Amino acid sequence: MSEWEGSDPLVIVRGEGCWLIDSDGNRYLDGVGSIWTNVHGHAVPEINQAIKEQLDRIEHSTLLGLTNDKAAILAKQLVDIAPEGITKVFYSDNGSTAVEIGLKMAFQYWQHLGKPGKTRFISFRNAYHGDTIGAVSVGGIDLFHAVFNPLLFKAIHAPSPYCYRCELCPEKNHNHCQKECLTELERLIATNADELAGLVIEPLVQGAGGMIVQPPGFLQRVRELCDKYDILMIADEVAVGFGRSGKMFACQQEGITPDIMALSKGITGGYLPLAATMTTQQVYDAFLGEYRELKTFFHGHTFTGNPVCCTAALASLELFNKKQILAALPPKIDYLAERLGHIITHDHVGDVRQCGLIAGIELVKNKTTREPYIWEERIGVQVCQEAQKHGLFLRPLGNVIVIFPPLVISLDELKLLMDGIEASIQTICSNS
Numbered sequence: 001m002s003e004w005e006g007s008d009p010l011v012i013v014r015g016e017g018c019w020l021i022d023s024d025g026n027r028y029l030d031g032v033g034s035i036w037t038n039v040h041g042h043a044v045p046e047i048n049q050a051i052k053e054q055l056d057r058i059e060h061s062t063l064l065g066l067t068n069d070k071a072a073i074l075a076k077q078l079v080d081i082a083p084e085g086i087t088k089v090f091y092s093d094n095g096s097t098a099v100e101i102g103l104k105m106a107f108q109y110w111q112h113l114g115k116p117g118k119t120r121f122i123s124f125r126n127a128y129h130g131d132t133i134g135a136v137s138v139g140g141i142d143l144f145h146a147v148f149n150p151l152l153f154k155a156i157h158a159p160s161p162y163c164y165r166c167e168l169c170p171e172k173n174h175n176h177c178q179k180e181c182l183t184e185l186e187r188l189i190a191t192n193a194d195e196l197a198g199l200v201i202e203p204l205v206q207g208a209g210g211m212i213v214q215p216p217g218f219l220q221r222v223r224e225l226c227d228k229y230d231i232l233m234i235a236d237e238v239a240v241g242f243g244r245s246g247k248m249f250a251c252q253q254e255g256i257t258p259d260i261m262a263l264s265k266g267i268t269g270g271y272l273p274l275a276a277t278m279t280t281q282q283v284y285d286a287f288l289g290e291y292r293e294l295k296t297f298f299h300g301h302t303f304t305g306n307p308v309c310c311t312a313a314l315a316s317l318e319l320f321n322k323k324q325i326l327a328a329l330p331p332k333i334d335y336l337a338e339r340l341g342h343i344i345t346h347d348h349v350g351d352v353r354q355c356g357l358i359a360g361i362e363l364v365k366n367k368t369t370r371e372p373y374i375w376e377e378r379i380g381v382q383v384c385q386e387a388q389k390h391g392l393f394l395r396p397l398g399n400v401i402v403i404f405p406p407l408v409i410s411l412d413e414l415k416l417l418m419d420g421i422e423a424s425i426q427t428i429c430s431n432s
């Protein structure tokens, strides 16, 4: 806080495509997609127009006892693009609550099924699911979460699939990976199965933990374990959903259907706050019953299903189709891979990780021993500050430089981004 008090942040007043423009007229390429959310760039005419028209119709009513046309149409479209078998939508307005709702839904599902002992959750170390109390309880990043420990419910934390710094594999090398983390996950699930309501996972990439990319097949195995031990799989697609991985949803990369899926961020193309917790007919049906049985899901926010936000989401989905956003991704993903393949040769780059148009570059003090830079050196912050001189806006995760641009970034812009990052790492790390 005291560091922040002395800081002088950029004041962004305008956006144009993938660019942010500050109050002095300086332009910065939005390298982190306005915190992992922007899909189509800023000030997109089609989305702006749709929002303006909706504002002239109605800005908000409520979903309590009513619905609105935009929320209903969007629900249908979300079901159409979701993994096979996900057919129901419950709205809220940010990623944390989308997860929170998933937790409550899973908990109550087992109560209705007559298994009241299934009350606990298993998640992963290095997981991030949001900043509300339930989401923090299943989170696994000590730096953010440890201070709140006395406030939290006790979740079980399995090892993070973090190959570069694996807790379990002595070689710490994904070429030798025996998936020890999955063996340990199964042991933890098997020991606690009678008490477990659900497993929560960020599919394919643990974002805030440092853009930690899971080994291929990891997610499929997690799905198998959830089936084998009869627990609900909650996929937190808040960051990885809406095209980031190269497919619309990360779960689709491994051909799996979770029982509950949390969405936010890219749902509106990154325009306005909206979230959805989607689920299957099976989970939904558990909440049906006679009036006197009181099978109600008690969870409602004032701005749930807001029609302006739903309109932005509909306009974004239309652009996904019209501009063939997913089909345009492979050359960008390949180019990013090529540049990361060069960046890894730098003396202070320990690991590079990529999934679709997401990447993390882990900076290390000593490449041979993998010794990290100490927190006080703020190496990630220094590199990102240097990158501002190259016209980039970036935000690190500790020693990891994050790449998470709008999906519509052009190849030329991606080149600018990678040139600037490479030059900034060279300037800052070569002297450290």
Ligand code: PMP
Pocket (backbone or CB within 6 Å): 036, 094, 095, 096, 097, 099, 128, 129, 130, 131, 202, 207, 208, 236, 237, 238, 239, 240, 264, 265
């Ligand atoms: N889950 C994941 C995987 C996230 O990355 C985030 C946000 N970074 C959240 C949940 C929380 O979303 P929000 O900030 O909208 O509450």
